[in-house]
Amino acid sequence: RLVVPAAWGEVDCITDLADAPWTFEPVGSQAYGWCVDYCRSRGLEPDVRYEFDDLMIRLRFIETGHAATLLPELGASVADQDRVRVIGLADEPSRRIQTVVRTATVGHPAIVAFRHAIGEVANGADGRTGEGQEQPHWRTPRRTAG
Numbered sequence: 001r002l003v004v005p006a007a008w009g010e011v012d013c014i015t016d017l018a019d020a021p022w023t024f025e026p027v028g029s030q031a032y033g034w035c036v037d038y039c040r041s042r043g044l045e046p047d048v049r050y051e052f053d054d055l056m057i058r059l060r061f062i063e064t065g066h067a068a069t070l071l072p073e074l075g076a077s078v079a080d081q082d083r084v085r086v087i088g089l090a091d092e093p094s095r096r097i098q099t100v101v102r103t104a105t106v107g108h109p110a111i112v113a114f115r116h117a118i119g120e121v122a123n124g125a126d127g128r129t130g131e132g133q134e135q136p137h138w139r140t141p142r143r144t145a146g
Contacts, residue, residue, distance in 0.1 A: 001076040002087040005065040011085065014042050023050035023058050023067040035070045038093070059084075074121060097122070 004011050004020075011017060022039075024046070025031040032051070039046040050067055052058045055075050061067050063083040076086045097118060101111050 001071055001073055002068065002089060003059075003062050003071050003076050003079060004068040004085050004087065005062055006083050006085050007065045008068075008085075011087065013087070013090065014039065015044055017068050018044055020047065021049040021067045022046040023052060023061050023069050024048050025053055026051045029053070038070060
């Protein structure tokens with residue numbers, strides 16, 4: 001999601017922010033690389049003035065009018081909705097989250113609960129799968145020699 005200060009007024013898409021300051025995760029992180037690549041693929045060279053690996057600090061910078069950012073939906077959902085605007089991205093990028101557990105613990109209640117929670121978050125609280133999203137599925141681990 002594109003997250004901008006509400007005080008910036010009408011922003012409809014990422015290209016409206018060609019001259020805006022940005023805040024991303026630190027250089028070298030996978031998230032930083034993805035954000036910069038995404039902006040560039042839209043014809044925008046982001047002016048990244050602030051780098052924080054703490055989501056809440058980034059959100060405070062946005063809420064106080066200092067910068068815009070790109071966040072996953074879950075991260076954007078904790079922003080103060082009166083102080084920011086959360087704008088969907090036109091192509092609705094997504095990511096895949098995988099979990100790996102040992103065969104002996106695959107049925108452990110904590111593992112089952114954790115995987116269930118991830119599935120709920122990925123599909124929304126009502127459990128519906130969005131268009132183009134995969135249903136969560138869990139493979140039984142294969143035993144390896146050694």
